[in-house]
Amino acid sequence: MRISFTPIGTIHTPYMDTAPYQPVEEDKGDFRIVLDPAYQAGLWKLERFRYIYVIYYIHSLTRGPEIHVRPSWAGGVEVGVFASRSPLRPNPIGLSIVRLKKIEENVIYTSGLDVFDGTPLLDIKPYIRDLDSKGDANYGWIEDLEDRDHLLLHIKGIPHEY
Numbered sequence: 220m221r222i223s224f225t226p227i228g229t230i231h232t233p234y235m236d237t238a239p240y241q242p243v244e245e246d247k248g249d250f251r252i253v254l255d256p257a258y259q260a261g262l263w264k265l266e267r268f269r270y271i272y273v274i275y276y277i278h279s280l281t282r283g284p285e286i287h288v289r290p291s292w293a294g295g296v297e298v299g300v301f302a303s304r305s306p307l308r309p310n311p312i313g314l315s316i317v318r319l320k321k322i323e324e325n326v327i328y329t330s331g332l333d334v335f336d337g338t339p340l341l342d343i344k345p346y347i348r349d350l351d352s353k354g355d356a357n358y359g360w361i362e363d364l365e366d367r368d369h370l371l372l373h374i375k376g377i378p379h380e381y
């Protein structure tokens with residue numbers, strides 16, 4: 220079976236060819252999602268939510284999928300692609316949770332996104348308290364990393380002294 224999607228908008232960020240590994244909420248710059256005006260009515264009441272899921276096609280990869288990956292922040296550890304957030308996946312679909320700042324017509328202003336400017340938007344969903352946050356979530360294999368707390372600062376893009 221083949222599935223094909225049509226983008227419903229475009230994500231704009233200050234990033235041309237490098238971006239944070241995950242969204243950095245305090246990131247400075249202009250982060251905007253421009254929705255195809257045909258779908259603008261679908262934004263009705265979205266502004267009531269503080270956070271949203273942004274789902275997109277990671278469109279300008281220069282390498283194909285990998286079954287084992289070494290996340291760049293993880294000090295050389297190798298894991299299966301599905302145990303990672305690597306963009307080099309069989310279906311390069313990205314998911315970012317960001318703060319919704321405001322909506323003006325078909326434009327959604329958000330906190331920092333970890334994607335290149337021009338990334339095609341596939342979907343937007345509200346992030347719902349209790350439904351979406353799991354109090355007993357853990358760090359998976361990241362728990363085994365010796366330097367875990369320090370490496371987590373890298374994933375979260377938090378500036379720190381090395």
Ligand SMILES: C[S@@+](CC[C@H](N)C(=O)[O-])C[C@H]1O[C@@H](n2cnc3c(N)ncnc32)[C@H](O)[C@@H]1O
Binds near residue numbers: 238239279306314337
């Ligand atoms: C590690 S992925 C994580 C994406 C998303 N937060 C997730 O967990 O699904 C983020 C990285 O993908 C790369 N990237 C972002 N947008 C891209 C695009 N449109 N085309 C190719 N690579 C992209 C950047 O190197 C960025 O650091």
